[in-house]
Amino acid sequence: MSSFRTLDDLPAEQRVLVRLDLNSPVEDGVVQDNRRFSRHAETVAELAEDGHRVALMAHQGRPGRDTFVSLEQHADILAEHAGADVDFVGDTFGDEALGAVRGLDAGDVLLLENTRMTDDELPEKEPEEHADSDFVRTLAPEFDAYVNDAYSAAHRKHASLVGFPLRLPSYAGRVMETEYEANTAIAEREFDGDVTMVVGGTKATDVIGVMEALDGKVDRFLLGGVAGELFLRAAGYPVGEDVDTELFDEQWDANEETIRSVLDERREQVTLASDLAYEDAEDERAEVDVDDIVEKTQAFLDIGSGTVADYEPAIRDSEAVFVKGALGVFEDERFSVGTVGVLEAIADTDCFSVVGGGDTSRAITMYGMSEDDFSHVSIAGGAYIRALTGEPLPAVELLIRSAEREA
Numbered sequence: 001m002s003s004f005r006t007l008d009d010l011p012a013e014q015r016v017l018v019r020l021d022l023n024s025p026v027e028d029g030v031v032q033d034n035r036r037f038s039r040h041a042e043t044v045a046e047l048a049e050d051g052h053r054v055a056l057m058a059h060q061g062r063p064g065r066d067t068f069v070s071l072e073q074h075a076d077i078l079a080e081h082a083g084a085d086v087d088f089v090g091d092t093f094g095d096e097a098l099g100a101v102r103g104l105d106a107g108d109v110l111l112l113e114n115t116r117m118t119d120d121e122l123p124e125k126e127p128e129e130h131a132d133s134d135f136v137r138t139l140a141p142e143f144d145a146y147v148n149d150a151y152s153a154a155h156r157k158h159a160s161l162v163g164f165p166l167r168l169p170s171y172a173g174r175v176m177e178t179e180y181e182a183n184t185a186i187a188e189r190e191f192d193g194d195v196t197m198v199v200g201g202t203k204a205t206d207v208i209g210v211m212e213a214l215d216g217k218v219d220r221f222l223l224g225g226v227a228g229e230l231f232l233r234a235a236g237y238p239v240g241e242d243v244d245t246e247l248f249d250e251q252w253d254a255n256e257e258t259i260r261s262v263l264d265e266r267r268e269q270v271t272l273a274s275d276l277a278y279e280d281a282e283d284e285r286a287e288v289d290v291d292d293i294v295e296k297t298q299a300f301l302d303i304g305s306g307t308v309a310d311y312e313p314a315i316r317d318s319e320a321v322f323v324k325g326a327l328g329v330f331e332d333e334r335f336s337v338g339t340v341g342v343l344e345a346i347a348d349t350d351c352f353s354v355v356g357g358g359d360t361s362r363a364i365t366m367y368g369m370s371e372d373d374f375s376h377v378s379i380a381g382g383a384y385i386r387a388l389t390g391e392p393l394p395a396v397e398l399l400i401r402s403a404e405r406e407a
């Protein structure tokens with residue numbers, strides 16, 4: 001299906017420059033382990049075991065943010081998952097980095113410093129301009145091949161993602177390969193039965209855009225989270241407004257027209273929550289039917305159990321289910337009923353299933369579900385959204401161009 005080359009095509013004994021996406025939550029300066037490490041570790045271990053000399057590039061945070069830190073801790077976490085040593089050099093492409101790269105032996109792995117610490121990385125430029133930057137022109141001649149495994153950053157036109165494939169024969173890593181195939185399935189594959197999309201989370205603008213773009217590809221949308229409340233508002237219920245939050249009003253203004261047109265044109269495809277959950281005066285979970293809500297006086301933090309029961313048969317009857325966004329604030333166990341109930345219903349079927357979004361996929365681990373019960377659990381956020389809508393990903397395009405050039 002994909003028209004880029006993969007590690008199966010990589011010649012032996014290469015000096016490989018590999019782009020990973022290890023961008024992670026950072027709490028009080030401590031980098032938090034997550035799925036991105038365990039997934040990329042497989043690509044890294046394979047390259048090392050095959051005897052290549054491996055230099056890794058990755059980014060963390062953005063300049064000016066608390067999460068903008070060195071990759072020193074990332075090297076240790078990655079090493080643990082890969083079961084191999086991962087050396088670290090605190091330099092991106094200066095003399096220190098070049099010295100460490102030249103010192104690599106077969107099977108060695110080295111992580112270079114945060115790519116966003118060089119000024120050449122971040123400007124959104126055309127690939128040709130990036131390929132001409134000092135960063136790319138200095139590092140590329142040290143390598144025989146470039147491997148991009150950073151599917152979750154593939155929507156960015158940054159030097160380490162789009163510059164190197166113009167200078168080196170380029171290949172997709174294992175994460176890139178699997179993510180690409182699973183996430184484009186909704187746009188590319190024909191399913192015999194119904195395709196269902198579960199839509200929730202806080203980024204309503206993103207998911208409403210997906211709903212609009214997937215007209216014709218999805219038979220049924222099951223709604224929750226912020227988008228779910230905005231749709232209820234459009235359907236005439238007194239919800240979907242901010243009460244001590246900043247999640248609703250702005251996104252309502254930005255999306256009201258689209259929401260109304262989706263409801264007007266495709267009402268039968270959109271299933272709205274029939275009940276919602278909130279925190280009562282005793283700090284317990286309480287539920288209310290949407291028909292009984294007179295005024296929104298406090299936040300709704302989950303879909304209700306009646307809604308979960310409505311959604312389960314729809315999931316059971318589906319051929320494919322795609323998830324984007326959690327149906328409630330699942331991080332608080334009291335409000336995990338919707339997200340966990342729907343994920344468990346998906347896990348119980350043998351439909352083709354993809355769970356996307358960094359936050360949402362965390363619920364699988366948090367509540368003891370097994371990743372193996374889903375066809376694919378994506379580690380991508382923005383790139384997943386773009387894949388669902390069929391928008392091309394610049395870094396993937398460059399891998400395809402490299403394959404065409406070398407053919």
Ligand SMILES: Nc1ncnc2c1ncn2[C@@H]1O[C@H](COP(=O)(O)OP(=O)(O)OP(=O)(O)O)[C@@H](O)[C@H]1O
Pocket residue numbers: 200201202203204224225226247300301302324325326327328329330331356357358359360361380381382
């Ligand atoms: N009703 C709600 N009110 C407030 N927050 C909610 C509600 N429902 C879900 N959430 C929150 O949505 C978050 C997940 O949504 P988000 O839009 O970030 O999606 P994601 O696709 O998982 O992540 P990302 O795109 O960041 O990788 C969860 O952390 C959850 O707490």
Ligand SMILES: O=C(O)[C@H](O)COP(=O)(O)O
Pocket residue numbers: 021023061062152153156380381382
């Ligand atoms: O975490 C992500 O979604 C990717 O690494 C992209 O990061 P960015 O949004 O800071 O470019």
